Amino acid sequence: QKEVEQDPGPLSVPEGAIVSLNCTYSNSAFQYFMWYRQYSRKGPELLMYTYSSGNKEDGRFTAQVDKSSKYISLFIRDSQPSDSATYLCAMRVGETSGSRLTFGEGTQLTVNP
Amino acid sequence: DVKVTQSSRYLVKRTGEKVFLECVQDMDHENMFWYRQDPGLGLRLIYFSYDVKMKEKGDIPEGYSVSREKKERFSLILESASTNQTSMYLCASRPPVGEQFFGPGTRLTVL
Numbered sequence: 001q002k003e004v005e006q007d008p009g010p011l012s013v014p015e016g017a018i019v020s021l022n023c024t025y026s027n028s029a030f031q032y033f034m035w036y037r038q039y040s041r042k043g044p045e046l047l048m049y050t051y052s053s054g055n056k057e058d059g060r061f062t063a064q065v066d067k068s069s070k071y072i073s074l075f076i077r078d079s080q081p082s083d084s085a086t087y088l089c090a091m092r093v094g095e096t097s098g099s100r101l102t103f104g105e106g107t108q109l110t111v112n113p
Numbered sequence: 114d115v116k117v118t119q120s121s122r123y124l125v126k127r128t129g130e131k132v133f134l135e136c137v138q139d140m141d142h143e144n145m146f147w148y149r150q151d152p153g154l155g156l157r158l159i160y161f162s163y164d165v166k167m168k169e170k171g172d173i174p175e176g177y178s179v180s181r182e183k184k185e186r187f188s189l190i191l192e193s194a195s196t197n198q199t200s201m202y203l204c205a206s207r208p209p210v211g212e213q214f215f216g217p218g219t220r221l222t223v224l
Contacts, residue, residue, distance in 0.1 A: 008153075034212070034213075036215075041201075041218070041220065042217060042218065043117075043203055043215035043216050043217045043218045044156075044203070044215045045215070046212050046213070046214065049212050088155075088156070090213075095209065095210045095211075096209065100146075100158060100161065100171070101213060103155055103156045104155065105153070105154075105155040106155060
């Protein structure tokens with residue numbers, strides 16, 4: 001069983017829809033949670049970075065962490081065609097040098113005009 | 114802005130060739146990482162380094178080596194390239210505390 005599970009999709013939504021992307025994990029020691037966006041043939045870019053449980057909002061994006069359920073989510077409001085990309089969740093136990101990220105497989109999202 | 118650059122966006126090599134992939138970051142980060150990304154397998158860590166001349170194996174180090182002679186530069190070496198090393202290679206860097214940033218990637222094809 002993978003340490004981080006993420007539905008690879010593909011997910012297709014109409015423009016303006018609310019998108020919900022999710023990951024579950026098994027390691028209760030994870031404390032730092034990230035979402036990356038990756039456009040085709042490009043490197044991942046960091047979207048959201050959160051510590052422990054709770055919500056974080058940045059414009060149209062909201063990241064939620066529920067450590068009791070070992071579940072993280074990324075919500076995209078008023079989705080745009082430019083949001084079409086693969087979204088990767090990632091998490092880490094600590095912040096010490098050498099600590100490693102564990103990634104989900106990524107969810108491919110298409111927002112249709 | 115943090116900048117992580119990789120020496121090539123696209124690279125085509127022949128089986129058996131020695132291949133060097135270079136990564137440079139300009140933010141004085143201690144930690145640097147090499148991943149490969151394949152459809153259905155996601156991102157897999159090959160090697161990482163937390164200091165100059167230090168290296169640690171990741172999940173799939175076989176067939177690869179690395180070099181970190183200077184803090185800003187982390188090189189991935191394929192000693193004898195094989196077709197199963199055709200992949201997207203991603204470099205990343207991170208300070209001791211904070212966010213991890215990726216380079217644009219090198220798409221390597223081994224014929």
